[in-house]
Amino acid sequence: MSDHLVLRAATAADAAALAATIAAAFKQYRGKLKPESGAFRETTEAIAAELARDSGAIVAERNGAMVGCVMLKLMEGDLYFGRLAVLPSERGHGIARRLVEAVEDEARRRELDGVRLGVRIVLTENQRFFTSLGYAEYSREAHPGFDYPTSINMRKALR
Numbered sequence: 001m002s003d004h005l006v007l008r009a010a011t012a013a014d015a016a017a018l019a020a021t022i023a024a025a026f027k028q029y030r031g032k033l034k035p036e037s038g039a040f041r042e043t044t045e046a047i048a049a050e051l052a053r054d055s056g057a058i059v060a061e062r063n064g065a066m067v068g069c070v071m072l073k074l075m076e077g078d079l080y081f082g083r084l085a086v087l088p089s090e091r092g093h094g095i096a097r098r099l100v101e102a103v104e105d106e107a108r109r110r111e112l113d114g115v116r117l118g119v120r121i122v123l124t125e126n127q128r129f130f131t132s133l134g135y136a137e138y139s140r141e142a143h144p145g146f147d148y149p150t151s152i153n154m155r156k157a158l159r
Contacts, residue, residue, distance in 0.1 A: 057072060072106065115135075
């Protein structure tokens with residue numbers, strides 16, 4: 001296997017591979033999150049529609065095969081990213097970090113003030129990862145139907 005990783009903007013032709021990569025990466029959370037992750041409801045059609053709205057995505061490829069991805073959208077003057085996904089067989093090689101750095105580069109290219117994300121409260125390892133990259137909690141929120149916070153919103157200022 002080549003160590004050469006290519007990051008690039010997703011196109012409409014990537015929708016099926018994006019859906020498959022997200023499903024494979026989030027599989028470990030099935031039955032562990034309340035409410036269940038919306039990643040399990042992602043479809044090729046829904047992702048294609050997101051890409052058509054100019055939301056955007058970044059993919060990571062090795063030898064022409066998608067090994068990771070992240071979805072993007074504008075949010076209150078910042079770039080929001082979600083569905084950060086790396087195939088289980090590709091973890092531990094810095095791909096998630098590279099994808100987050102690519103999101104930050106895209107936000108700078110768009111001259112945005114910062115980058116945002118949401119992370120589930122129960123996923124403390126993910127929180128530590130984002131904190132190590134300079135993200136800080138700015139609020140907590142409850143998913144619909146819950147009377148207690150279920151996720152943390154984090155942000156990194158870029159300027």
